Amino acid sequence: MEIDITELNNRIKDRINIDLEYSFSEEQLKGTDIRKLDDLKINGYITKDVLNNICIFLEANGEMILPCSVTLKDVLYPFSFKIDGILEEIESENEYFLKKSENTIDIFPIIWENILMEIPMKVVSDEAKDYTAEGNGWKLITEENSHEEINPALAKLKDLL
Numbered sequence: 581m582e583i584d585i586t587e588l589n590n591r592i593k594d595r596i597n598i599d600l601e602y603s604f605s606e607e608q609l610k611g612t613d614i615r616k617l618d619d620l621k622i623n624g625y626i627t628k629d630v631l632n633n634i635c636i637f638l639e640a641n642g643e644m645i646l647p648c649s650v651t652l653k654d655v656l657y658p659f660s661f662k663i664d665g666i667l668e669e670i671e672s673e674n675e676y677f678l679k680k681s682e683n684t685i686d687i688f689p690i691i692w693e694n695i696l697m698e699i700p701m702k703v704v705s706d707e708a709k710d711y712t713a714e715g716n717g718w719k720l721i722t723e724e725n726s727h728e729e730i731n732p733a734l735a736k737l738k739d740l741l
Contacts, residue, residue: 581622581688588628589683595627598638598687613699615654616645622691624663634667640691646699650708659698663690 581600587593603618624638641660648655663670670690713719 581691582684582686583626584684585626585634586683588626588634595625598622598624598626602691612696613646614644614695615647617642617695619643620691620695622687626667626685629666634685636663636665636667636670636685636687636690638663638687638691640694644695644699646703648705648708649702650704653705653707655703655705657700657703659695661694661698663694 581602583596583598585596588596600622602620602622604614604616604620609615609617620640620642622638622640624636627635627637629635639660639662641658643656643658645654646657647653667685
């Protein structure tokens with residue numbers, strides 16, 4: 581996702597508009613919980629401020645497919661984020677920003693870092709919200725039912741508090 585900023589540097593244009601749609605390959609998603617991420621829409625612009633700093637204003641939105649935390653089935657998870665800042669500051673926060681050129685900006689590391697921050701810790705599909713799992717001598721305890729039963733062996737400890 582390299583953006584040519586030659587016209588911006590030469591003051592031919594005041595801003596460069598960005599309107600992209602991007603789909604990630606399986607190789608790019610390797611090592612993450614994301615199973616699929618297609619049709620990420622990226623809109624915004626790049627400009628320079630009065631101090632000659634390159635400023636980036638982007639909005640991105642899409643839908644990623646993540647595994648359900650209970651059933652491991654695919655769950656469609658919509659997300660969106662905004663990037664608003666000076667390129668130099670964004671680069672210093674992003675450890676994966678490798679390529680530096682005067683006439684191009686690779687916005688992929690910036691976008692990728694923000695996508696990774698959008699992945700939730702836990703995703704539960706609608707089918708699994710009422711899912712109760714039990715077996716011989718065990719049952720799944722969720723946040724809702726964790727306060728229902730008190731272990732009789734530990735009930736006397738409650739009196740100490």
